[in-house]
Amino acid sequence: MPHVSMTVNGQAAKGEIEGRTLLVEFLRETLGLTGTHVGCDTSQCGACVVHVDGKAVKSCTMFAAEAAGATVDTIEGQAAPDGTLNTIQQAFQDYHGLQCGFCTPGMVMSASALLKDNPKPTEAEVRSYLQGNICRCTGYHNIVKAILAASGQDVSGIAGGIAAE
Amino acid sequence: MPKDNASDHGGIGASPKRREDIRFLSGTGKYTDDINLRGQAYVHFLRSDIAHGKINSLDLSEAEQMPGVLRIFTGADFKDAGSIPCGWQVTDRFGNPMQEPRHPVLCETHVRHVGDPYAAIVAETREQARDAAEAIIADIEELPAVVDMAEALEDGATKVHEDLTSNLCFDWGFVEENKQAVDDAIKNAAHVTTVELINNRLVPNAMEPRVAIGDYNRGTGEHTLYTTSQNPHVIRLLMGAFVLNIPEHKLRVVAPDVGGGFGSKIYHYAEEAFCTYAAKALNRPVKWTCTRSEAFLSDAQARDHVTKIELALDKDNNFTAVRTDTLANMGAYLSTFAPSIPTWLHGTLMAGNYKTPLVYVNVRAVFTNTVAVDAYRGAGRPEATYQLERVIDQAARELGVDPIALRRQNFVTEFPYQTPVAVEYDSGDFNRLMDKLEAKADLGGFAARRKESEKNGKLRGVGINCFIEACGIAPSNLVGQLGARAGLYESATVRVNATGGITVMTGSHSHGQGHETVFPQVVADMIGIDASMIEIEHGDTANTPMGMGTYGSRSIAVGGSAMVRATEKIIAKAKKIAAHIMEASDGDIELKDGKFTVAGTDKSLAWGDVTLAAYVPHNYPLDEVEPGLEETAFYDPNNFTYPSGAYACEVEVDPETGKVTIERFTTADDFGNVVNPMIVDGQVHGGLTQGIGQALMENCSYDADGQLLSASYMDYCMPRADDVPFFVVDHSDGTPCTHNPLGVKGCGEAGAIGSTPTVVNAVIDALQSGGHDVPHIDMPVTPSRVWAAMQQG
Numbered sequence: 001m002p003h004v005s006m007t008v009n010g011q012a013a014k015g016e017i018e019g020r021t022l023l024v025e026f027l028r029e030t031l032g033l034t035g036t037h038v039g040c041d042t043s044q045c046g047a048c049v050v051h052v053d054g055k056a057v058k059s060c061t062m063f064a065a066e067a068a069g070a071t072v073d074t075i076e077g078q079a080a081p082d083g084t085l086n087t088i089q090q091a092f093q094d095y096h097g098l099q100c101g102f103c104t105p106g107m108v109m110s111a112s113a114l115l116k117d118n119p120k121p122t123e124a125e126v127r128s129y130l131q132g133n134i135c136r137c138t139g140y141h142n143i144v145k146a147i148l149a150a151s152g153q154d155v156s157g158i159a160g161g162i163a164a165e
Numbered sequence: 166m167p168k169d170n171a172s173d174h175g176g177i178g179a180s181p182k183r184r185e186d187i188r189f190l191s192g193t194g195k196y197t198d199d200i201n202l203r204g205q206a207y208v209h210f211l212r213s214d215i216a217h218g219k220i221n222s223l224d225l226s227e228a229e230q231m232p233g234v235l236r237i238f239t240g241a242d243f244k245d246a247g248s249i250p251c252g253w254q255v256t257d258r259f260g261n262p263m264q265e266p267r268h269p270v271l272c273e274t275h276v277r278h279v280g281d282p283y284a285a286i287v288a289e290t291r292e293q294a295r296d297a298a299e300a301i302i303a304d305i306e307e308l309p310a311v312v313d314m315a316e317a318l319e320d321g322a323t324k325v326h327e328d329l330t331s332n333l334c335f336d337w338g339f340v341e342e343n344k345q346a347v348d349d350a351i352k353n354a355a356h357v358t359t360v361e362l363i364n365n366r367l368v369p370n371a372m373e374p375r376v377a378i379g380d381y382n383r384g385t386g387e388h389t390l391y392t393t394s395q396n397p398h399v400i401r402l403l404m405g406a407f408v409l410n411i412p413e414h415k416l417r418v419v420a421p422d423v424g425g426g427f428g429s430k431i432y433h434y435a436e437e438a439f440c441t442y443a444a445k446a447l448n449r450p451v452k453w454t455c456t457r458s459e460a461f462l463s464d465a466q467a468r469d470h471v472t473k474i475e476l477a478l479d480k481d482n483n484f485t486a487v488r489t490d491t492l493a494n495m496g497a498y499l500s501t502f503a504p505s506i507p508t509w510l511h512g513t514l515m516a517g518n519y520k521t522p523l524v525y526v527n528v529r530a531v532f533t534n535t536v537a538v539d540a541y542r543g544a545g546r547p548e549a550t551y552q553l554e555r556v557i558d559q560a561a562r563e564l565g566v567d568p569i570a571l572r573r574q575n576f577v578t579e580f581p582y583q584t585p586v587a588v589e590y591d592s593g594d595f596n597r598l599m600d601k602l603e604a605k606a607d608l609g610g611f612a613a614r615r616k617e618s619e620k621n622g623k624l625r626g627v628g629i630n631c632f633i634e635a636c637g638i639a640p641s642n643l644v645g646q647l648g649a650r651a652g653l654y655e656s657a658t659v660r661v662n663a664t665g666g667i668t669v670m671t672g673s674h675s676h677g678q679g680h681e682t683v684f685p686q687v688v689a690d691m692i693g694i695d696a697s698m699i700e701i702e703h704g705d706t707a708n709t710p711m712g713m714g715t716y717g718s719r720s721i722a723v724g725g726s727a728m729v730r731a732t733e734k735i736i737a738k739a740k741k742i743a744a745h746i747m748e749a750s751d752g753d754i755e756l757k758d759g760k761f762t763v764a765g766t767d768k769s770l771a772w773g774d775v776t777l778a779a780y781v782p783h784n785y786p787l788d789e790v791e792p793g794l795e796e797t798a799f800y801d802p803n804n805f806t807y808p809s810g811a812y813a814c815e816v817e818v819d820p821e822t823g824k825v826t827i828e829r830f831t832t833a834d835d836f837g838n839v840v841n842p843m844i845v846d847g848q849v850h851g852g853l854t855q856g857i858g859q860a861l862m863e864n865c866s867y868d869a870d871g872q873l874l875s876a877s878y879m880d881y882c883m884p885r886a887d888d889v890p891f892f893v894v895d896h897s898d899g900t901p902c903t904h905n906p907l908g909v910k911g912c913g914e915a916g917a918i919g920s921t922p923t924v925v926n927a928v929i930d931a932l933q934s935g936g937h938d939v940p941h942i943d944m945p946v947t948p949s950r951v952w953a954a955m956q957q958g
């Protein structure tokens with residue numbers, strides 16, 4: 001079987017793969033990084049979004065072999081080494097931007113890519129950017145609010161969606 | 166329940182940060198697919214690609230020789246297994262039991278819907294199992310399929326099940342004794358409004374697809390099933406007792422972190438039984454991970470009612486009778502709770518918020534060659550609310566009266582209120598909800614907003630809806646009389662540790678609802694200790710008491726009440742211990758802020774002093790009470806709970822394209838007391854979006870041959886972030902439930918129940934404002950349907 005190596009969350013990672021092994025399968029099954037989720041098989045839901053060389057990618061749309069030599073960042077690498085959540089993760093908790101948690105890793109990784117490109121997005125820009133991430137629990141209200149808050153914008157005027165104490 | 170010290174302890178009324186978020190946000194949650202057992206094999210199900218066929222032969226010989234294949238199972242391997250059971254038996258209008266077909270683990274003689282599994286290949290890897298599936302040569306003779314419910318009921322229609330007398334599962338009438346009186350009232354009414362409508366079929370689409378892992382320990386004879394379930398004890402009972410004949414003490418069911426359910430993960434599915442069985446047969450763990458494409462073909466689907474509703478009014482516009490005639494699709498097999506949804510969870514809500522004295526509901530449940538249909542967020546109540554609130558809106562239009570005034574005039578205003586459809590509402594205040602809605606939604610400003618929209622070439626409409634629902638299911642003796650084959654209590658064990666920390670083991674299951682955060686708030690409040698001292702265990706039958714799980718917005722109302730009862734026992738015992746140590750009588754002991762005091766003295770003991778004494782009983786009333794501090798309670802509710810609400814939606818319709826956009830959505834809900842307002846807001850947001858999805862875009866569609874046309878996210882339109890606005894939700898100041906200790910009603914389904922008629926009423930209002938005489942458009946109200954209606958009306 002072919003061999004692949006890449007850098008995942010700052011660490012060297014390698015493994016044996018089949019040609020058809022998807023990046024998400026490599027992450028979940030070979031490396032045991034099960035934070036990246038699989039919610040569909042048509043690249044619609046976005047639960048599997050990771051960053052490859054700094055760009056948001058649905059890791060179900062890419063073969064593991066295509067990521068050879070790349071730098072891959074997943075949800076597991078987002079918090080500080082001591083476990084402190086990053087700004088986006090913390091905003092999701094503060095504004096109740098997740099319920100069952102299944103779409104959450106993809107949402108956080110997409111939000112992170114958005115804010116890198118567009119540090120102060122409007123509500124409409126956030127909603128538009130998230131078209132590729134489906135959430136069935138939250139109605140997106142608190143996800144959008146959390147991302148706006150993570151961008152440093154004042155969300156106190158947004159109706160509804162009580163924040164955590 | 167005391168509420169005064171909430172803010173001190175993160176108790177009732179507080180919105181602490183969710184504990185479960187830390188693992189979900191850092192990628193360390195433990196969902197079923199994240200579990201991999203040593204030596205596990207993988208199963209791939211070979212599913213029918215036609216809707217109806219007779220299995221003539223399956224040639225497995227080539228597939229069995231494929232690399233990595235361990236064994237291929239077919240229906241014959243399960244001939245001694247029971248049928249996947251249905252948990253509810255409906256009795257028809259004539260006193261006969263419903264028709265109940267066998268539902269085998271793997272198809273035996275026929276395939277009955279696209280996706281019906283007829284072979285299961287277990288191999289060393291998932292890919293090998295899939296590869297081998299392609300080498301199976303199946304001789305399946307295609308038979309005519311029945312998809313349309315009316316056609317399925319015609320004489321001579323192809324039968325989904327050869328051994329049944331017809332495709333009619335049951336013909337249910339409710340309240341049968343009122344039928345004649347309702348007919349007479351409609352005949353003699355001053356005005357009758359009729360609406361014919363379709364409640365479109367949906368796919369629940371929890372974001373986590375289902376997963377099952379069977380494991381068997383030959384040394385102990387114990388089975389373990391890891392599964393994506395909302396109710397692991399129910400699966401243990403149904404699968405163990407009815408399908409595989411495994412006694413419960415030899416069967417452990419674990420439902421770890423579960424990525425959403427919305428009803429679709431209540432049911433016992435064939436794949437769970439297969440993995441449990443195959444693990445023993447192969448003496449290896451067997452894992453199945455559903456793909457989304459498979460989920461569309463195998464997860465129980467939802468709604469799918471075709472209804473005619475008639476509302477009779479007298480000359481003063483008082484509602485005098487409601488009569489409905491519904492065809493309800495069951496799909497090819499009866500899923501676990503399927504028969505209860507269009508009957509007891511639907512017919513009992515047909516009085517709505519109104520004092521209509523006479524109601525008659527007829528439901529004919531029909532087998533078709535489609536995936537089974539069962540409960541989905543709201544389950545019967547959305548179907549009831551949708552038709553009732555659509556016909557009321559239409560009646561107001563026909564009579565030229567204000568839709569809010571017509572509703573207010575007919576509201577139930579006195580509680581308790583005995584409806585003509587069996588249920589008794591314990592509390593509510595519909596006028597106050599409507600007052601709140603009118604203010605919060607700024608309905609007074611609508612006319613100006615409409616003008617603004619019109620200036621931009623858009624039509625603007627406002628839709629109003631009121632609803633009441635039955636939650637907190639349910640009194641066991643009552644549901645037993647109605648056909649339930651289960652009790653519907655809930656359980657909790659409160660285990661106080663020696664140093665005062667508490668583990669609560671609950672039969673409820675959290676799959677997004679935040680129980681790990683919310684349940685401790687209740688116990689913290691009762692004892693007066695910080696919520697951080699309390700931990701919740703759920704989801705594993707090995708360490709939780711027998712519970713019925715989470716659905717029907719029952720967790721806080723029933724599960725929470727069980728926790729209250731168990732905690733009351735803890736407090737009573739702890740007071741006895743404290744009384745002994747402080748040499749006082751138990752009646753004089755008070756517990757406040759985690760401190761035991763003797764009334765009228767300055768004696769006190771800390772919570773931890775008493776818990777330590779319970780486990781180190783040196784100075785202890787051993788002749789009166791046992792050591793230890795652990796109590797279990799099972800709570801069986803006295804009644805359903807009845808959340809109610811009033812919703813308003815404003816839409817814009819683009820007359821050029823027919824596209825509908827939700828501009829504003831405002832809710833006023835009565836959930837009784839609220840434990841965690843942040844969580845409740847989130848539940849409403851999610852429910853609203855699912856309802857908006859049903860109203861505007863979601864549709865599960867089969868062609869005439871029974872092929873599922875909407876079988877992926879490219880064809881089944883899920884609501885995205887840019888399909889919804891920020892919502893304005895209010896659930897303050899509810900009327901407490903009168904019959905449970907927390908005064909809570911449940912909030913999980915309201916948004917999905919209340920939203921569909923609100924949206925459609927708004928669209929119709931918008932079209933009417935543009936001079937289009939369109940009385941109704943069926944959901945989903947897609948641009949093409951709106952545009953087509955505008956061309957005609």
